[in-house]
Amino acid sequence: xxxxxxxxxxxxxxxxxxxxxxxxxxxxxxxxxxxxxxxxxxxxxxxxxxxxxxxxxxxxxxxxxxxxxxxxxxxxxxxxxxxxxxxxxxxxxxxxxxxxxxxxxxxxxxxxxxxxxxxxxxxxxxxxxxxxxxxxxxxxxxxxxxxxxxxxxxxxxxxxxxxxxxxxxxxxxxxxxxxxxxxxxxxxxxxxxxxxxxxxxxxxxxxxxxxxxxxxxxxxxxxxxxxxxxxxxxxxxxxxxxxxxxxxxxxxxxxxxxxxxxxxxxxxxxxxxxxxxxxxxxxxxxxxxxxxxxxxxxxxxxxxxxxxxxxxxxxxxxxxxxxxxxxxxx
Amino acid sequence: xxxxxxxxxxxxxxxxxxxxxxxxxxxxxxxxxxxxxxxxxxxxxxxxxxxxxxxxxxxxxxxxxxxxxxxxxxxxxxxxxxxxxxxxxxxxxxxxxxxxxxxxxxxxxxxxxxxxxxxxxxxxxxxxxxxxxxxxxxxxxxxxxxxxxxxxxxxxxxxxxxxxxxxxxxxxxxxxxxxxxxxxxxxxxxxxxxxxxxxxxxxxxxxxxxxxxxxxxxxxxxxxxxxxxxxxxxxxxxxxxxxxxxxxxxxxxxxxxxxxxxxxxxxxxxxxxxxxxxxxxx
Numbered sequence: 001x002x003x004x005x006x007x008x009x010x011x012x013x014x015x016x017x018x019x020x021x022x023x024x025x026x027x028x029x030x031x032x033x034x035x036x037x038x039x040x041x042x043x044x045x046x047x048x049x050x051x052x053x054x055x056x057x058x059x060x061x062x063x064x065x066x067x068x069x070x071x072x073x074x075x076x077x078x079x080x081x082x083x084x085x086x087x088x089x090x091x092x093x094x095x096x097x098x099x100x101x102x103x104x105x106x107x108x109x110x111x112x113x114x115x116x117x118x119x120x121x122x123x124x125x126x127x128x129x130x131x132x133x134x135x136x137x138x139x140x141x142x143x144x145x146x147x148x149x150x151x152x153x154x155x156x157x158x159x160x161x162x163x164x165x166x167x168x169x170x171x172x173x174x175x176x177x178x179x180x181x182x183x184x185x186x187x188x189x190x191x192x193x194x195x196x197x198x199x200x201x202x203x204x205x206x207x208x209x210x211x212x213x214x215x216x217x218x219x220x221x222x223x224x225x226x227x228x229x230x231x232x233x234x235x236x237x238x239x240x241x242x243x244x245x246x247x248x249x250x251x252x253x254x255x256x257x258x259x260x261x262x263x264x265x266x267x268x269x270x271x272x273x274x275x276x277x278x279x280x281x282x283x284x285x286x287x288x289x290x291x292x293x294x295x296x297x298x299x300x301x302x303x304x305x306x307x308x309x310x311x312x313x314x315x316x317x318x319x320x321x322x323x324x325x326x327x328x329x330x
Numbered sequence: 331x332x333x334x335x336x337x338x339x340x341x342x343x344x345x346x347x348x349x350x351x352x353x354x355x356x357x358x359x360x361x362x363x364x365x366x367x368x369x370x371x372x373x374x375x376x377x378x379x380x381x382x383x384x385x386x387x388x389x390x391x392x393x394x395x396x397x398x399x400x401x402x403x404x405x406x407x408x409x410x411x412x413x414x415x416x417x418x419x420x421x422x423x424x425x426x427x428x429x430x431x432x433x434x435x436x437x438x439x440x441x442x443x444x445x446x447x448x449x450x451x452x453x454x455x456x457x458x459x460x461x462x463x464x465x466x467x468x469x470x471x472x473x474x475x476x477x478x479x480x481x482x483x484x485x486x487x488x489x490x491x492x493x494x495x496x497x498x499x500x501x502x503x504x505x506x507x508x509x510x511x512x513x514x515x516x517x518x519x520x521x522x523x524x525x526x527x528x529x530x531x532x533x534x535x536x537x538x539x540x541x542x543x544x545x546x547x548x549x550x551x552x553x554x555x556x557x558x559x560x561x562x563x564x565x566x567x568x569x570x571x572x573x574x575x576x577x578x579x580x581x582x583x584x585x586x587x588x589x590x591x592x593x594x595x596x597x598x599x600x601x602x603x604x605x606x607x608x609x610x611x612x
Contacts, residue, residue, distance in 0.1 A: 007432035170416035179402035
């Protein structure tokens, strides 16, 4: 049995190589890392520039972040971009001059920020919690997103495309009349794609968080990688065996990628709040990966129980679908 | 070797594929299972090979009821050649065979290269990917896959499909050799020549029912019109005459100068099939 399993692994590895899946994940790793290091951590938008027109120099304690201008025309010119904020201090009370952003809450924040710079010592400093620098926070955030995307979308596609090849060649049916367990047929693919995903998660984390930080968060990340990788591989397995051709699979893939992953990203990474997202299984898997990157507590026991039950159910469905496929006509 | 009694199978509620068929296949017998598309041939073979479950009736292979005997031991004893040469196109023929052989005990496996040689496989291609093979070469590798574990029971579905005439003769000889070794062969085919030349007995299946089971020879004799066609020359002119077979006992009594040929009007197996089923095979 052990020898049979090794044969399956060897064959699946050859299939994986011929499908160029390894090249795809190496390419993804390089692309994600280049983007994180060369683009993402450097794209933080500067805070609203604040310009002050104060010909009488009545405001003495203004913050050094305020840029003084010489006349009203210049003030209006500098604030015409819809982002900068101007302060006209020619009257008794300073007046805010700016082009509205279109979002009332955003304009109020701009106003409050500009006024706070007129008397910088008076604001209460915020308590700093945690040790993440802005850059490290960005690194953890974007790395968790890329890992989630890779496992949920790319890994899923990788296993399915390999299986579609086998299905197209008709060889799955041969396994139905051989002394081999269908479970082993599924396991060998799961193990191979899981290993690829674990190596990917390890490299992505260490490259983008650094060795020390990366290694400290890695155990929790690898646990979440195992869970998501197995779930997505089984979903990919089921879809590839169940659907008749790759065209239908592509459509389903599009639905999965856009309509399932997008709300998860929106709620997980922005201030958008939807209560229904708690019923979205991918949201919990995404948050578990994100929390792992931020060294936050991950899920409760019930989360892991649900994951295991879900994996077992998916495995049984995949097994049944495989049995049906083996009985189909050539 | 195979015993089937009142076998019924349905795909869903309204699609009954087999309506209670009965047949037996003895050890070392080549049994032909003939029928047009959609007649129930593949369904029967899938039930016998354990791919399809949920039948009614009694089916036993190797003396055991199959319901509970589809295990690794069972699959070690059968070899299956599918209608199409299913192989890993990215692997070579040799890698394909080594991979499939790895699921069987070493003592059961034949030397793959010797087997391919026996099947007249071009040696230059043995390590080339299957994607570069012709259909005949793929069929040879598939046949090697079915034979390489020395099965006691062989299921062959259109074994000579995609082969040139010489290849078809070679395959028929190999099947005959396997039978001589004691292998039982369950042959599913549209090819009447294969069935006629190879099978000890054939069953005609149509619409999920077996119309008749007998030896090809008996079927042809039973359905012969017992006529003889004689070609002859008379006064420099070629003529022919049809007489009853029994008349031949008295000799050729009509006037003639020279007999050119004497042909019995024995029907072909396909004629017999059409006679029993009212349908052609294709």
